[in-house]
Amino acid sequence: MSKNDEFYTVRGYQLLNQEHKLLTSGMEDYLEMIYRNMETEGYMRINILSKLLNVKPASATKMVQKLAVLGLVDYHKYGIIFLTEKGKKYGKFLLERHKVIEKFLSNIGITENLLSETELIEHSISNNTMVNIDLLNKFFEKHPDILEEYRKFKELSERGSIEAGINCD
Amino acid sequence: MSKNDEFYTVRGYQLLNQEHKLLTSGMEDYLEMIYRNMETEGYMRINILSKLLNVKPASATKMVQKLAVLGLVDYHKYGIIFLTEKGKKYGKFLLERHKVIEKFLSNIGITENLLSETELIEHSISNNTMVNIDLLNKFFEKHPDILEEYRKFKELSERGSIEAGINCD
DNA sequence: CATGAAATTTAGCGGAGGCTAAATTTTTTA
DNA sequence: TAAAAAATTTAGCCTCCGCTAAATTTCATG
Numbered sequence: 001m002s003k004n005d006e007f008y009t010v011r012g013y014q015l016l017n018q019e020h021k022l023l024t025s026g027m028e029d030y031l032e033m034i035y036r037n038m039e040t041e042g043y044m045r046i047n048i049l050s051k052l053l054n055v056k057p058a059s060a061t062k063m064v065q066k067l068a069v070l071g072l073v074d075y076h077k078y079g080i081i082f083l084t085e086k087g088k089k090y091g092k093f094l095l096e097r098h099k100v101i102e103k104f105l106s107n108i109g110i111t112e113n114l115l116s117e118t119e120l121i122e123h124s125i126s127n128n129t130m131v132n133i134d135l136l137n138k139f140f141e142k143h144p145d146i147l148e149e150y151r152k153f154k155e156l157s158e159r160g161s162i163e164a165g166i167n168c169d
Numbered sequence: 170m171s172k173n174d175e176f177y178t179v180r181g182y183q184l185l186n187q188e189h190k191l192l193t194s195g196m197e198d199y200l201e202m203i204y205r206n207m208e209t210e211g212y213m214r215i216n217i218l219s220k221l222l223n224v225k226p227a228s229a230t231k232m233v234q235k236l237a238v239l240g241l242v243d244y245h246k247y248g249i250i251f252l253t254e255k256g257k258k259y260g261k262f263l264l265e266r267h268k269v270i271e272k273f274l275s276n277i278g279i280t281e282n283l284l285s286e287t288e289l290i291e292h293s294i295s296n297n298t299m300v301n302i303d304l305l306n307k308f309f310e311k312h313p314d315i316l317e318e319y320r321k322f323k324e325l326s327e328r329g330s331i332e333a334g335i336n337c338d
Numbered sequence: 339c340a341t342g343a344a345a346t347t348t349a350g351c352g353g354a355g356g357c358t359a360a361a362t363t364t365t366t367t368a
Numbered sequence: 369t370a371a372a373a374a375a376t377t378t379a380g381c382c383t384c385c386g387c388t389a390a391a392t393t394t395c396a397t398g
Contacts, residue, residue, distance in 0.1 A: 005284060009198040045376095046377090047376080054178075058357075078376060120179065121298075135319075138326075195385060231347090
């Protein structure tokens with residue numbers, strides 16, 4: 001990661017990381033979804049995948065071909081999609097990471113767009129950050145009273161001040 | 170945000186959001202950095218900006234032109250870059266959001282690559298999530314004992330188990 | 339004020355990951 | 369089993385945001 005104290009753009013970090021990062025965010029989305037379906041159905045097909053991810057079949061084909069080249073899925077033209085051992089391991093990691101973020105957001109009181117929030121954040125965090133957020137989740141689980149206190153704190157804060165709210169969306 | 174319970178790819182969310190979201194992640198990076206320099210130096214130039222963000226001047230020009238079209242910077246060919254009122258307001262928001270994320274990561278014990286972690290995450294969170302993470306930061310500030318307890322919990326967890334660590338980077 | 343240096347812009351390319359349209363393969367059904 | 373339908377792939381285009389190379393403008397210096 002070159003210099004740690006220097007700024008880069010999002011694209012800049014992508015370019016820096018793409019050497020030692022196996023998958024792009026997009027590939028992660030596909031692999032995670034394939035893993036989900038493997039768990040429930042035992043297999044995956046292009047048109048199921050494309051419906052689940054709200055993309056066109058042509059887009060799904062392109063990505064699955066990339067995953068195949070990387071040895072993450074077992075796949076031949078017009079065929080059924082399975083995960084390789086490597087793909088399963090990676091998919092399991094992705095799904096767990098997803099759950100860690102979702103749990104965290106849920107803990108701090110996010111209810112609206114919980115899924116999309118999670119989907120966007122999960123690609124941005126390092127392994128180390130995931131581990132730490134997971135630790136925080138576990139900490140709250142062990143001390144429900146503390147989580148309860150945070151919720152009260154939140155209540156008060158929201159009740160007390162009509163949030164100034166910077167309108168930048 | 171269309172259907173809340175449906176999955177999309179990262180790119181899919183981008184495409185969905187680009188209607189009601191003013192800036193791309195890239196533009197946010199540039200605007201945030203211009204804002205930083207306005208605070209310290211009072212102005213910005215293309216080559217300063219490009220050095221600060223580790224991009225080539227040509228890339229900075231392109232983005233600043235986009236920000237000008239959106240009415241966020243006051244800028245003419247070969248000239249000095251200033252922020253408009255709209256740009257200042259938005260930049261202030263971006264810098265605050267950055268600080269909120271950085272503080273949160275720091276709280277949960279992230280020290281390595283803190284800057285890059287922050288830079289990547291900040292673009293992914295909604296206003297609502299930012300407000301809630303800020304609330305969590307404030308909660309910890311009000312209850313340093315709780316943060317201390319989390320740190321001890323973390324210590325123990327790290328000491329106790331040689332983290333299994335899924336090797337997916 | 340002319341000339342070289344520095345700063346900036348323009349033009350055009352590349353990769354990621356969408357899309358459509360058209361071609362191809364597989365499956366269904368009569 | 370042949371024709372229609374459904375699924376999949378290929379080809380080619382678009383946007384974002386990097387890049388390089390070349391053109392242009394501004395600045396500095398004698």
